[in-house]
Amino acid sequence: MRHSLLALTVLFGALGCARDGLTDDGGTDASLLDGGSCATCVTGSDCSDGTQCVQLGVNSYCMAVCASDGSCASSEASCIAATTFDGQSTQVCVPSTSCEPPDDDAGGPVDSGVPYDAGGQVTGTVGADGGTLSRLYFGVVGDTRPANYEDLAGYPTAIVTKIFQDIEAFSPKPAFVLATGDYQFAASGSTSTASKQLALYVTARQQYSGIQFPAMGNHECTGSTTSNCGTGNTNGITANYTAFMNQLLTPIGKTLPYYVINVNAVDSSWTSKFVFIAANAWDSTQSSWLSTAMAQKTTYTFVVRHEPPDASPAGPGQAPSEAIIAGFPYTLEIVGHSHTYGHYTTPYPREVIIGNGGAPLTSSSKNYGFALFSQRTDGAIVADMIDYMTLKADSYFHFVVAPTGTLTK
């Protein structure tokens, strides 16, 4: 994306108001890319076969439609989500070369990432009920919902697809992936697009071939952070909840929105558990289950919940679950909800936020991506955030934690 961003920089930086609107024939020196061009258009009839008239910035351009796998025929172009002249969602190839000569202000963002060393190969397998590995090595993706309610056209398919393609292509490939919730922004009633949105998510995540373990977010209930779903709870069984259970949990054999997965060493030298809490399906049964799950002694314990400990407003199970886990040893608490990422040493040194999976980014400097957690030979867990376009790690995020949750080097 960095390349395409530079191209857009040039495109829009050069156009300006003087060339605004209907009479502009911008990009006259356009290089043809994948059969598309930088030529402006008003309607689809202005574009040749294989291209669509899409809105990019203040103008519309004929751009080549991306192949179904999200790739462009030319390596000099990137596939991005776009909107056609008549408001339809599509994906088009945007040039990495300029449509017009660059001007002095055409500089793109400077990449501050560093190369990521994934370490040695991982052997063993993890399935729906856990498994054994030579070392812990897993990815985390969080918050993939669109910005707008019921918005199928605005679902961040291209971003989510790219993220999972990245994870699949990593060497070594992460053994499994956790997701921190909010896969949809849908109505909770009978006309909901929840199922369709989750279908988009499932298709996108299929770019990664390993097993995936999703946590429940507030948008898997009604969307309100305070909502509480499940039989007997305030909001009951919503369309969002049903879609989450049917499309994300049933395929891995889970019948409740909270569950635990054990992944242990092939040579029995360590054990781990991943405890998935559903703070928006909270009841006394889950409370009891959580106490029991946390009591299981393991070398590593990773708690996965959508809402951070300080989310405001709070999820119904946020504070109660926080109180329970505080009574047991754990390594990290992996959360989402905030559409960003971060690890802050105070006041929650064991909390890590991974919410930059495609939902609209809330911070000014952090890009979409995914986290990787890798077990070192000394047993410490190394955490990194990988930019989904550069595949570089954010050195400001990087941290190392002992099995006990103590930060180390």
Add this chain to the structure above:
Amino acid sequence: MLRVPRTPSAITIDGETDEAAWVSGPARTGAFLAPSGAPAQPYSEARLLWGNGELYLTLYAADDDIESRATRNDGPLWMDDSFRVTLSRDGVDYVIEVAPSGIVADAIRRDGGALDYKWQSGARIARDMDGTLNDPKDNDEEWVIEMAIPLAALGMKGESGETVTFSLSRCDTPKLSRRVCSSWGDGTTCGRLVLE
């Protein structure tokens, strides 16, 4: 250029944007751009419809720290998180700024002169906010403005085929960072709306 569809049904200005017209096919700006030309962070976008003599906008702002200090309409919004809508016709600029609090500052400028804040757009505005206003200690998520601007206030008849020059920008002060602005287009007087 954005072709703005006519809504077949009434839009209730309540900040919820749950009408079918908002879902089925509004005009979309897509992600706002930073001055560098890259997609801006934090994320912003807008959707537009028209009908019933009004131009409807949904303004979406992802925001980890929602800040809005102005307490009265036409108050100073230039330090607040805010959107700025500028519509221009026949040498007249109509400027409407709106903060996550719902506070509005609207003004008119004729022939490049000074902004006149006595002008009232008559815009109806509702907001939806996921986060806490003016509390930088927590992590906010987003705010949404749903707005209806009377086309008559812009000197328009409200007829298919009418056009108006249009720009849209958003400024925000993220946590631990400097104030940043992003826009559809270059944030000044660019682009054009066409009422379909």
